[in-house]
Amino acid sequence: MKKIAVLFLTVLVTSAAAVQVSFGHGNAGENDALVIRKCTDFNVTGDGTNDQWKKTDWVFLSHQGSDFIDYKTRVKVLSSPAGIYFLFDCEDEKLTTTLKGDNLNLWEEDVVEVFLWTAEHFPVYFEYEVSPMNYELPILVPNYKGKFLGWLPWKYEGDKKVVHATSVRGGEKVSGGKVTAWTAEFFIPYKLLEPLPQVPPEPGTRWRANMYRIDYDKGAAHFSWKKTSGTFHDHKNFGTFIFE
Numbered sequence: 001m002k003k004i005a006v007l008f009l010t011v012l013v014t015s016a017a018a019v020q021v022s023f024g025h026g027n028a029g030e031n032d033a034l035v036i037r038k039c040t041d042f043n044v045t046g047d048g049t050n051d052q053w054k055k056t057d058w059v060f061l062s063h064q065g066s067d068f069i070d071y072k073t074r075v076k077v078l079s080s081p082a083g084i085y086f087l088f089d090c091e092d093e094k095l096t097t098t099l100k101g102d103n104l105n106l107w108e109e110d111v112v113e114v115f116l117w118t119a120e121h122f123p124v125y126f127e128y129e130v131s132p133m134n135y136e137l138p139i140l141v142p143n144y145k146g147k148f149l150g151w152l153p154w155k156y157e158g159d160k161k162v163v164h165a166t167s168v169r170g171g172e173k174v175s176g177g178k179v180t181a182w183t184a185e186f187f188i189p190y191k192l193l194e195p196l197p198q199v200p201p202e203p204g205t206r207w208r209a210n211m212y213r214i215d216y217d218k219g220a221a222h223f224s225w226k227k228t229s230g231t232f233h234d235h236k237n238f239g240t241f242i243f244e
Contacts, residue, residue: 032226032239033206034059039078039085044185046134046165048087052078058089061211064227067219075211075225079201079243083189088112088213090184095132095168095177096216103152106130106137110215112184115141117208117235119197125208125235126193132173132182134166138192141233148233153192163187201243208238 039052053076061073071091078085090112097109106129107113117125123144129137139150153160163186167173170180190200198205212232213223228234 033242034077034225034239036077036079036084036241036243038244039080041080041082041187042085044085044163044165044187046167046183046185048076048089048183048185052085053087059211059225061213061223061225062227063221064224065220065222067221069215069218069221071215071217071221071223073213073223077211077241081200083187083191084116085187086114086185086211088184088211089181090213090215091181092132092179092215092217094217095171095173095175095179095182097132098175099131099135100133102136104135104137106135107214110182111213113212113214113232114188115210115212115232115235115238116188116193116241117238118193118199118201120208122197123235124196126188126196128162128186128188130164130166130184130186132166132168132184133175134164134184136162136164136186138162143233143235146233156192159189160192162189162192203243205243207241207243208235209241210235210238 037056039055042050042052056076056078058074058076074089076087099109111129111131113129115125115127124142127139127141138153141148141150166184168179168182171178193199211225215221226237226239228237
């Protein structure tokens with residue numbers, strides 16, 4: 001009986017430790033989970049200076065792929081009753097961005113991206129991209145056994161539209177501009193994601209998700225929160241958002 005009791009206590013302690021790790025701030029290590037802290041709605045300005053951002057910590061993206069460049073990329077995520085906020089801060093030296101319009105192939109130039117897969121039983125996720133020049137690409141992606149295609153939203157206006165803004169440090173926000181960093185801040189309203197499952201999320205809701213950056217200073221350098229294989233659309237290797 002004593003051995004059984006000791007074993008039972010060991011399991012409890014181990015489980016409690018795992019829970020504590022999975023609900024910590026920042027990178028969640030082997031648990032692949034990030035707790036999304038609550039906030040009240042605020043204005044998106046593109047510089048990340050609102051006090052609401054103090055409620056959470058930075059998550060650092062890691063380089064993946066063969067074209068390496070030593071730029072620090074970090075992200076913050078918050079959730080309000082109305083939607084989910086993202087703040088990307090990207091070290092850089094040159095703004096490799098020439099495209100001038102929304103819904104273009106933004107991934108072929110400097111860009112940050114977010115993928116939100118709200119329910120694993122439903123292989124459809126939302127992808128959002130924004131360039132340093134503040135052009136966007138919002139698409140819904142059906143992914144069936146590795147075959148995927150993006151669809152643009154219908155009646156993308158009013159309280160269904162993503163609010164987004166960008167800024168730069170150490171230079172001008174112009175195509176080819178020399179800078180030290182650029183920032184993207186955006187708010188994705190839950191009304192845009194309906195009728196995806198588990199939208200809006202409740203406390204404890206889990207979404208699979210990933211966050212990325214591509215920089216073209218020296219080839220196509222790829223950065224990710226959770227590393228994928230072959231393509232950013234490798235949704236089986238996404239991490240997990242746990243809503244507070």
